[in-house]
Amino acid sequence: MVVSRNLWKAVDAYIAETIVAPDPALEEALAANAAAGLPSIDVSAPQGKLIHLLARMAGARKALEIGALGGYSTIWLARALPDGGRLITVEVNAKHADVARRNVARAGLGGKVEIRTGAALTTLPKIEAEGLGPFDFVFIDADKTNNAAYLEWALRLSRPGTAIVVDNVVREGEVVDAASHDPDVIGVRRMFELMAREPRLSATAIQTVGAKGWDGFALAIVL
Ligand code: DHB
Ligand code: MG
DSSP states (O other): OHHHHHHHHHHHHHHIIIIIOOOHHHHHHHHHHHHTTOOSOSOOHHHHHHHHHHHHHTTOSEEEEEOOTTSHHHHHHHTTSOTTOEEEEEESOHHHHHHHHHHHHHTTOTTTEEEEESOHHHHHHHHHHTTOOOOSEEEEOSOSTTHHHHHHHHHHTOOTTOEEEEEOOSTTTGGGOTTOOOHHHHHHHHHHHHHHHOTTEEEEEEEEOSTTOSEEEEEEEEO
């Protein structure tokens, strides 16, 4: 496992160097996050580019991110939107949100991205009340305990064709442990159960390995 982890990392570095090409603003965001003491639980560069490409494939103009952290995935996602496009991202931690605002501004995306500070379950109803939806693309990457509730909100703020991506749905395989007492695992499993029973969603999940270990993304489209 240790050997394969190193190889996963090396392959991620190879992919990042050859075809992903993260720009300086992304590298600076990671450096600023580390300097501010944020946990380095951002998506990897290849994963950020995946989110970016999925948003472009979906033709997204309006995107919603639940969980900004320091804004690394925010920058990847905002760069996928056309001129006039808009990304609203919600972040519970005020310090993280401040770091994210600075990172987004440094990337030249301040006009495209709005970072709302507060618990997503408080800010999402406001976003709905303000009529800011429907969103074309939703990326869920906040606390895992509320994952099912975030998916419900993504649905409320969607239209047929909206693409929804959820990070961290495999958790080193722990997702299959139906007896788990880990609130994160329970949260992810509730999200899967909602995806399974929700007739408005067609979904899958893909396991990933790389610099961030073994995890995965769930992908869904709103019918
Ligand atoms: C955790 C959260 C994330 O969004 C992630 O990508 C990795 C880890 C966590 O809470 O541990
Ligand atoms: Mg994540």
